Structures are given as C-alpha cells and as structure tokens.
Amino acid sequence: MSNPTIGFIGLGIMGKPVARNLLKAGYSLVVHNRSRAAVEELGKEGAQTAASSKEVAERSEIIITMLPDSPDVELVYAGDRGIFSGVKSGKLLIDMSSISPVVARKLAGDAEKRGCDMLDAPVSGGEAGAIGATLSIMIGGKASAVERATPIFQTLGKNIVYVGEAGAGQVTKAANQMVVGTTIAIVGEALVLAKKAGVDPAKVRQALLGGFAQSKILEAHGQKMLDRNFKPGFRIRLHEKDMKIALATGSEYGVPLMVTGIVGQMMTAMKGMGNGDLDHAGLVKFVEELAKTVRRYSTSVATHIEPQSGGIYVGINQETRRCRHPCFRE
Secondary structure, three states: OOOOOEEEEOOOOOHHHHHHHHHHOOOOEEEEOOOHHHHHHHHHOOOEEOOOHHHHHHHOOEEEEOOOOHHHHHHHHHOOOOHHHOOOOOOEEEEOOOOOHHHHHHHHHHHHHOOOEEEEOOEEOHHHHHHHOOEEEEEEOOHHHHHHHHHHHHHHEEEEEEEEOOOHHHHHHHHHHHHHHHHHHHHHHHHHHHHHOOOOHHHHHHHHOOOOOOOHHHHHHHHHHHHOOOOOOOEHHHHHHHHHHHHHHHHHOOOOOHHHHHHHHHHHHHHHOOOOOOEHHHHHHHHHHHHHHOOOOOOOOEEEEEOOOOEEEEEEOOEEEEEOOHHHOO
C-alpha cells in the first residue's frame, strides 16, 4: 500500500525539519507557509508547493499543521481559503501546534461536521528533536484516527502517547510546558546563586547531575546557560504563550498554578526587555539582572510588591528599601 499524500502547513523552526523527515521517509508532500523561502527550500528537495491552505487541503489526504499560536491555527483552518474551505469528507487533520485545549476541541468538532477526523498532537523535544525525529508526541482525538496516523508519528518521534479524546494532547502539552519552564527557571537561579557565592557554576551543575536534581533541563539548558548560548531552539515569547495557556486551563478547572504564574511573569518581563526571541534558557539573564541590583544582607529579608508604584520592597528590621531594577519601575 502506497503512502498517503500529506499536506504540511507551517515551516518554522519545528515545522521545517518535521516536514523534511516526512520527505526523507518517502511521503509525497504538499507544503505551504506564510514565508515563501521555506516553501521554496523544500520544493527544491522534492516537495510540491501550494499557494494557500485551501489548496493544500484539496491536494492531500492527510493535512498536518504546525503553527505558533491558537489564532494562527484558527485562521489556517477556518479563515478565507483555509483548510475547511478545501477539505473533503474522509480526510485526516492533525494539528501539531501548541494551542488552547478549548480551541483544539472546537476545531475537532468543526472537522467532524465536515466528515473529517482531527487529532491534536503537540510535541516536545525542541528543534533538536524535530531534526533527529526523536520528538515526544502527545495525542488527543479518536482512537481510530490515531491508528491511521501512527506510521506518520513513528516517522517523527520516539515517545508517542495517546492520551485521550480531543484536547487531551493539548492539556498534556500545557503540563509539559509548566514542568519545562519552571525547571529552566530554577536551574537558572541555582547557577546564578553559585556564581554570586563564589562557586564555579559548571562544577555545581556537574555535581547536581549525579543526584536527584538531575534532569534533561539541567543537562541541556544548564549547559546553554554556561555557554551563553541563547540561539533560539524554543523562543521565550512562545513559551510565555504556552504558560498563559496553562494558566487559562488551570483557571477553567479551578486549579491554582502559582509557580507557573511566577515563571510566566518572568517570561513576560524578558519579552518586555526585548529578549523574547532568545532561547528559553535565556531566563537565566533575568535572574542575573535581578542579582546585580538587590543588596546582600546578613539578616532575614521580607519582600512585598507595592502595587501603587510597581516597586519591589525589601524590608529589614522595620527598614524598607526599593529594588530599582528597570523591570519593576513604572
């Protein structure tokens, strides 16, 4: 049985290597992207090119999307000359973006009305995982549709988990981003603490890798922090978007996500400082900036935020001092 023709929309940092791996595996590919450079690049490697999402849907049996955010996905599916305007009954739609579970469920319902199955299948593993076809793929949707898509997923990833019905993949991805984001932040704090205390952070990292603190984040992102390598594998501004999705989902189901909220605000601050396009390992720079401006005291310190002025105050024995870091000025 021959491989189905796959349409692929969204050829960014993640999408382009994923599409390339499908080409290498022998799939016939029809590609479209807002920026034409990536389309032309894959066209030279054997992909067919399309001028719109509608055209991709008309020429493909299975359509995969990999886009930055919920509004982008909604536009590509339901907008003028979108997928829904060109799709026919029986086709399989797979969204591998990281978006709101609410949007994922709505789009799956809209697809069903048109006689199509739709899966939400966000991924984890970053650009390296996309290039090496070692992604973790978390899937929501009908079991029969997952079975149909399994050979494709096996081409793209190593850890493929069917979580549940529509939206379940996106809930899982939100949880993934919470764990990744908060771990990056705490690794950054640990390494900055070591540096400020006069201890070699590289040796601290080496020691921590041998104990319960060991993690892929400490191994990979900790090394990026030491190397000052903030070339984006996954951008801070996109991770901030995912943290907002997690917080909105928590609010919807009455789950307080306090640590997620704090780290999300760190990402928002970094974006406001013009650092939103750095790799998320760049969160360490935020900790470093704060560490430069807060005085060291030998006594216990209590902090609170003064909402009227936007300053962070540090109180010591009835005394109060303001942190003058630009992130917290009006």
